Amino acid sequence: MSYERVAIDELMINLNPLQTAGRASAAVRKAVARFSDGYSVCDRCEGVLHDIEKPDIKGFTAELAEFIGADRVAVTMGAREGKFAVMHSVANPGDTIVVDGNAHYTTFMAAQRAGLETFIVPGSGSPEYSIPPQGYAEAFEQCKSATGKLPALALLTHVDGSYGNLSDAAAVAKVCHDAGVPVVLNAAYSAGRMPVNARELGVDFIVASGHKSFGASGPVGFMGAVGEWADRLFRLSPTHPKKNIELLGCTARGSNIIALMTALPIVKKRILNWPAEVEKTRRFVEGMEKIGDIFQEGVKPKQHDLIRFDTPLYHRIGERHRKRGYFLSSELADRGITGLKPGQTKWFKVSTYGYSDAQIDYILASFAEIAEM
C-alpha cells in the first residue's frame, strides 16, 4: 500500500503559509533517504543524542546554538514541544503565563498541558492587530492584582500566524526583564527565514520550527536558553545523570535531526536574502490591492511573507457563483495554485516565501483574472 500525497498539491504553487518555508531541498531529501531506518543516527551513540559524533550531532548542536544566539540548544520535535518544555521547566501548575494576543493555538495548549493560567496582552485591533510591548507591563500588573504575584513566564510570538506581524522582540524582552519576568520567544515563523539572535534580542528562551521555517523534514525543531535558565531547561536526571529530564533522554533520534543538520547551512545562506523576500511580499500586496476590494490586514508595510487579506471582492463573486465560495479554490486549482482553504472567500492567508518574480506575476495575474468573473 502506498500513500500518495495529494499529488496535485505537489505540482502546484502552494501559497499556504505553513508550507512555503518548509519545502525540503534536494539536499535534505537525499540526506533523509540515507537515514530512513529507525534509530538511524544511533549506531555510535554513547548514551546521549546530542553528544553523538558520528554523524556529527555534537558539532551541529554547538553550531546551532551559535546561529540562534543561545548558550545551549537542543533539538526537539517542533516549536510546540519546545514551548511546553520551557513552560514545564520554568513554571509550576497553578502559575501564570502572559502571552501575546496573536499567539498560536499551541501556546495555549502548552500552557494548559503545563497547568498554567494565561493572561493575554491584547492586540491593537483592526486594522493593525499589533502587539504593544507596553501591553506586557500592563498584563503583569493585571496578573499581580489577580494572583498576588508576577507571572512565572512571558511569551512573545515573534511573527504570528494570523497576520504575519513582526513584533518588537527586543522591546518586549526589555519590558519583561524590567519587571523581573523571564521571556520565551516563539520564533517558529521567523528563525530560518530571517536572522534571529536570542542573545541580541535579550530573550531568555527561544523555540523554532524546522518543518515550518528551515525546510527540514520533520517533525523537528529546537529550543535554546540564554544564561542561568539553560541549567533549568536542560536539567539532568538524579538517577540517570547523563539523561536530560525534559528531553526524556533523547528527542530527534532518527532522520529528522539529519534533515535539520542538512538544512542549517542552506538556511544560513537564505536568511541573507530576507530583505528581497520582504520586498517581494510588499510588491505582491500592492498588486493584489490594485485588483479591487482586497485589503491587506495587519501592520503595513509588510515585514514578513505571511499575508492576511480581507477580500470582499471574492466574497461577492462567491455569493452569486454556482459553486458558491468554492469557486475561488477551484479557479486557482485550474491555474495550478493551491493553499487557500476550500470555500473561503471573505478573507485568506497566503505566503510568497521562496517564489520567483515570474511566479509572483503569475499568481497576481491569476487572482486578477478570477476577479473578473
Add this chain to the structure above:
Amino acid sequence: MSYERVAIDELMINLNPLQTAGRASAAVRKAVARFSDGYSVCDRCEGVLHDIEKPDIKGFTAELAEFIGADRVAVTMGAREGKFAVMHSVANPGDTIVVDGNAHYTTFMAAQRAGLETFIVPGSGSPEYSIPPQGYAEAFEQCKSATGKLPALALLTHVDGSYGNLSDAAAVAKVCHDAGVPVVLNAAYSAGRMPVNARELGVDFIVASGHKSFGASGPVGFMGAVGEWADRLFRLSPTHPKKNIELLGCTARGSNIIALMTALPIVKKRILNWPAEVEKTRRFVEGMEKIGDIFQEGVKPKQHDLIRFDTPLYHRIGERHRKRGYFLSSELADRGITGLKPGQTKWFKVSTYGYSDAQIDYILASFAEIAEM
C-alpha cells in the same frame, strides 16, 4: 554539506537490538520520500491531524486502534513520549508509580518529568532476571505503607531491553486491577514484532515504538487507551475544543506518520512469522553456547529476539589481545558484522530479528572463528 550515515554500518549485518526491527522497507522509504516537506500531510487538514482524510490518517488511526486492541489511539513521536503522556494524564506530581525492575531508562525519565515517585518491582536476579507478577501486589503494599495510598499507575515493560524477557502482561494486569491500579504496557519491543492486543491482555494503556519495532522512519510511535481512560488521555482543551491537550494539538505532522501508515500492513503480515523468529533466536543461542564459555542470560528458552550473552570466552581473549577488548568489534567488522559496543567483551546484547538462516549461520561461524584467536 551531506551527512553520511556511518556508511559501513549500512552495509553490515547490524546486530544492535535497537536496529533490527526498525529497518525501513523499500515501501516505507518511498512513501517517506514523497512527504519530505514540512507539514506535508497538512494540505487538507481541517484542524486535527488524526481527522485528516487525505492522506487517510483518519482511517489509519481507526485501523491502528483495532490492530493494537485499544478503544482509541494517537500517533506520538515514540514510546517515551507516550509514557510521559499517560503518566502526566493519570497521575499528579507527588503521586507514585510502580514499575518493573527491567524498565527502560525512559520510564524513569518520564516519571521524573511528571514529578512522580517510583517504586520498583524487583526482578528475580541471576540467571533469569524475570519479573514476578505477584511482585506488583507486594510493591502496592509497600507503596501504601510508605505513602498512605496506592500508586496512581503501574507500568510493565512487556519485553525489556536488557535481557529480552517477555513478561506475563495478562497476569500483571490482573494483579493491578485486583488492587484497583491502572496499568500501562510498554510494548516498544513487542508490538510490531509479535501479536499484541491491549484489550485481550487487560491493560488500560499501551505505548509502542514505530522506529524500534515497526520498521517505520521516525521518530514515531503511538499510544492507546482502553475503556474510561481513553477520555482522560485524549482530553480536549476547554478553550480550543477540537485540540487534544496531551498531544499539544497535533503530533506526527509530517513524513513520520506516513512511514507508520505504510509500515502497518507490512507489520500485520510479519507478526504472523513471529514463531519462526523465536525459533531462529533459540537456534542462535544454541549455536553460540556451543562455542565455549558463552551463556545466554535471562529467561530460557528465549521468547524474543533480544539476547543478552555473558561471554567470559571473549573477555579472556581481550585480556591478552593487543587491541584489548576492542578486538571483538574489530574482528566482527572485518567480517561485515556490527552492532556491539566497541570495547565490550564481558557481555553483549544482540538481536537476530529479520535475518535469514544463512545469515544466522554466517554470524555463528564468525563468532566461532573469532573464539579461536
